[in-house]
Amino acid sequence: MGMTLTEKILARASEKKEVEPGEIVTVEPTWVMSHDNSAAILLKFKKTGMKKVWNPKKIVIILDHTVPAPTAEYANNHTSIREFVKEQGIENFWDINTGICHQVMAEKGYDLPSAVIVGADSHTTTPGAFGAFAAGIGRSEVAAIWATGKIWLRVPESYEIIVNGEMPKGVFAKDLALHIIGDVTASGAVYKAVEFKGETIRNMSIASRMVLTNMSAEMGAKNGIVEADKKTEEYLKNRARAPYKILHSDEDAEYEKKYEYDASDLVPKIAFPHTVDNVHDIDKAEGININQVFLGTCTNGRVEDLEVAARILKGKRINPDVRMLVFPASWEVWREADEKGILKTLAEAGAVIMNPGCGPCLGAHEGALADGEKCLSTANRNFKGRMGNPNAEIYLGSPATAAASALKGYISDPREVL
Amino acid sequence: MGRVWKYGNDVNTDVIFPGKYTYKIMSDEEMASHALEDLDPNFAKEVKQGDVIVAGKNWGYGSSREQAVKCLKAAGIKAIIAESFARIYYRNCINLGLPAITLKREDIEKFDDGDEVDVDIEKGVIVNKSKGFEIHFPPFEGYVMDIIRAGGIIEYIRMQQGKE
Numbered sequence A: 001m002g003m004t005l006t007e008k009i010l011a012r013a014s015e016k017k018e019v020e021p022g023e024i025v026t027v028e029p030t031w032v033m034s035h036d037n038s039a040a041i042l043l044k045f046k047k048t049g050m051k052k053v054w055n056p057k058k059i060v061i062i063l064d065h066t067v068p069a070p071t072a073e074y075a076n077n078h079t080s081i082r083e084f085v086k087e088q089g090i091e092n093f094w095d096i097n098t099g100i101c102h103q104v105m106a107e108k109g110y111d112l113p114s115a116v117i118v119g120a121d122s123h124t125t126t127p128g129a130f131g132a133f134a135a136g137i138g139r140s141e142v143a144a145i146w147a148t149g150k151i152w153l154r155v156p157e158s159y160e161i162i163v164n165g166e167m168p169k170g171v172f173a174k175d176l177a178l179h180i181i182g183d184v185t186a187s188g189a190v191y192k193a194v195e196f197k198g199e200t201i202r203n204m205s206i207a208s209r210m211v212l213t214n215m216s217a218e219m220g221a222k223n224g225i226v227e228a229d230k231k232t233e234e235y236l237k238n239r240a241r242a243p244y245k246i247l248h249s250d251e252d253a254e255y256e257k258k259y260e261y262d263a264s265d266l267v268p269k270i271a272f273p274h275t276v277d278n279v280h281d282i283d284k285a286e287g288i289n290i291n292q293v294f295l296g297t298c299t300n301g302r303v304e305d306l307e308v309a310a311r312i313l314k315g316k317r318i319n320p321d322v323r324m325l326v327f328p329a330s331w332e333v334w335r336e337a338d339e340k341g342i343l344k345t346l347a348e349a350g351a352v353i354m355n356p357g358c359g360p361c362l363g364a365h366e367g368a369l370a371d372g373e374k375c376l377s378t379a380n381r382n383f384k385g386r387m388g389n390p391n392a393e394i395y396l397g398s399p400a401t402a403a404a405s406a407l408k409g410y411i412s413d414p415r416e417v418l
Numbered sequence B: 001m002g003r004v005w006k007y008g009n010d011v012n013t014d015v016i017f018p019g020k021y022t023y024k025i026m027s028d029e030e031m032a033s034h035a036l037e038d039l040d041p042n043f044a045k046e047v048k049q050g051d052v053i054v055a056g057k058n059w060g061y062g063s064s065r066e067q068a069v070k071c072l073k074a075a076g077i078k079a080i081i082a083e084s085f086a087r088i089y090y091r092n093c094i095n096l097g098l099p100a101i102t103l104k105r106e107d108i109e110k111f112d113d114g115d116e117v118d119v120d121i122e123k124g125v126i127v128n129k130s131k132g133f134e135i136h137f138p139p140f141e142g143y144v145m146d147i148i149r150a151g152g153i154i155e156y157i158r159m160q161q162g163k164e
């Protein structure tokens, strides 16, 4: 019987000819990633009584969630991680001057076709954009991998999501992702592997594919995945940190469910508070006054995202009643956007350019909202209190919608200003 | 040998182990005494070592609290057999050394509350003595079996370390 891409990767990683959904396999992950939460993980690791991690070369630690440290407590956590990294000889350590973990994993060449990547963060589904099996796991499980080098995984059933047709002007991967989540619902793909296919996906940039796999977590998926192709290989040139193999799903692979979309029908989308699957067409949101625009995160903080915003805001000023915060996803993004003049354009339009990192996404520091305020965000979650204030509202949209809305002062259709 | 405690679909972690106790540090016995408190008040009083839970779909959805697994293990539950498990609950079961067994709905329906059963984790067999039938399930293998035998992943790591 044929296997899906996810099944093939798990079969290869567990050295089996074949695996099927429901089966439990044990694998040694290609990389195990964690971020600021490594401070808690290392305490769990120490409790196991182990002195040394199984393989310091496979552990990747990236500081991004609260950078630079906003309080002494966070600073102490960071220090404990730095000490642990030295003591264990962990080379794959990226300090506060690198960027958001899911972006750094791609840029620094960890995201590889057919790799098995697990991480203590729910959006560890992101590397799937490179044809990797990538999933979020719990902190104790990361500690256990640090100790043993092994993790057991239940082979998930696969869904196929087929998208064909050309994306209309003003419609982006974020709109497609929101549309799919609205349709599948927040719990519609719990524990499933979602494989994105079709010409629209093949025509997408790597950055846009990452939006889809990043947001797969918001339908409950175990992993999201896109087959690697020429574009993937192009991106990986001079980056790939290990040899990799490109795998394909079999023609006769079995998918539990199939969703099909025509991209040419799409319009810009907004996820209304307080769930990501509360998705509506832009016209339903048009006119809602906003106080803050947040452009950034592991979902939409890449160069193409900042670029489209700059295109909309070039030579203009944002509405004086709106605060626009721009957080490039990494320092590599920051530098490229700087060289291209994107940051200058955004700053001249009145945006505040912040340091790369998660920023206000998880409500730990920077860019908090006041009671009763509304924010248009390019992030992946709009849960109540997500940005630190349960009395504020978060609307999710694309970077173009974010820029158009910053310009007008209310949620607006980017197709009118592009 | 133990008896079956039969429950329905969508039993969430809040009724398995009430949220109001989650931030209290409790001993195993204390945790066991609150197990399934809001679903079946008799459970904690009458459950015996070796009993099993048989349930419908989506057992254990809700929070990631490990106590919702620990309280049942502490109460003596030997295995949880269900049509499906919530993802984190399933991981917690294995990592805490409580076998979670998935069966098809037709097979789940063959069990009634109070049936006498014997579960052989090593062989992958459930014998229903009251009704006189056997059901096979794929036994756990390798690493997962090692974790279950050790009684949990932390115990497994400690044992491994003892060997080094």
Ligand code: SF4
Binding pocket: A065, A100, A101, A102, A121, A123, A297, A298, A299, A357, A358, A361, A362, A379, A380
């Ligand atoms: S940007 Fe937001 S969603 Fe992404 S890793 Fe950081 S906190 Fe998580």
